[in-house]
């Protein structure tokens with residue numbers, strides 16, 4: 001049975017876009033429940049400008065309060081050195097820089113061009129390396145962009161290669177708006193695989209049109225063994241209009257089990273974590 005690594009992004013990618021005010025208590029309890037389900041890689045924080053993403057403003061406090069059992073790794077977004085400093089102070093295990101294959105999305109999401117973003121990431125990677133911290137890279141809009149439409153596979157592969165060359169150990173190829181199909185996702189991955197091995201790639205697929213599970217299966221066929229998912233299918237991106245949630249972790253774990261893959265995650269407890277956060281969102285005050 002092949003082991004598949006699941007990176008649970010619900011506490012960050014999932015919650016960042018919610019319109020209701022989610023308390024720090026709720027965020028911490030969600031993480032605790034995910035850990036109880038056996039989840040080991042959790043993106044729990046985002047050290048970005050609180051003016052850009054207010055929901056993540058308590059990331060340092062979340063990181064201060066989450067449990068730290070052996071084997072659990074916390075990830076956080078860090079767009080620049082300011083974010084990296086905060087992530088280091090908060091004791092995260094791995095940070096992530098997030099670039100894009102679309103110029104328009106890059107400007108809307110991080111206020112700079114693709115080329116400028118890569119230059120901004122360079123000192124983040126250098127400092128993280130000095131601190132012994134692994135860095136993940138995201139390539140948003142790897143298949144399609146809400147502003148530019150279809151993205152050429154080579155454009156996504158070029159950004160992935162640059163991030164890999166700069167030292168990112170894992171590149172999450174992201175279908176930000178869930179437009180990908182097995183055909184377009186495999187074309188994008190094939191372009192990436194000309195430059196870097198599958199072991200350095202992860203699939204991060206939103207499920208807007210219900211094709212994320214099929215995209216994961218197709219990606220496994222291309223040799224990928226790491227996928228991002230979000231408990232209860234939470235999520236979207238505040239700077240990608242129309243993007244709905246990440247593929248639900250519960251659906252991914254259930255399907256991978258059916259296919260004979262091991263994730264190390266207890267589906268019953270994962271579903272309980274999903275029920276917990278759905279209820280919390282329904283009863284939380286609006287921002």
Ligand SMILES: CC(C)(COP(=O)([O-])OP(=O)([O-])OC[C@H]1O[C@@H](n2cnc3c(N)ncnc32)[C@H](O)[C@@H]1OP(=O)([O-])[O-])[C@@H](O)C(=O)NCCC(=O)NCCSC(=O)C[C@@](C)(O)CC(=O)[O-]
Nearest residue numbers: 047048049052079082083098109110111138140174176237
């Ligand atoms: C990148 C910036 C900061 C540039 O924003 P900017 O305005 O160009 O940056 P700046 O350097 O001019 O700074 C402006 C202000 O932000 C502050 N600032 C600057 N950096 C930080 C920081 N790290 N932490 C806290 N504060 C920060 C800085 O201190 C300053 O504060 P002021 O002096 O005005 O009071 C901004 O555009 C930003 O925060 N963007 C984040 C957008 C975001 O988080 N989007 C969602 C995540 S990406 C995503 O969801 C996609 C993904 C990863 O899941 C994959 C996929 O599905 O595609």
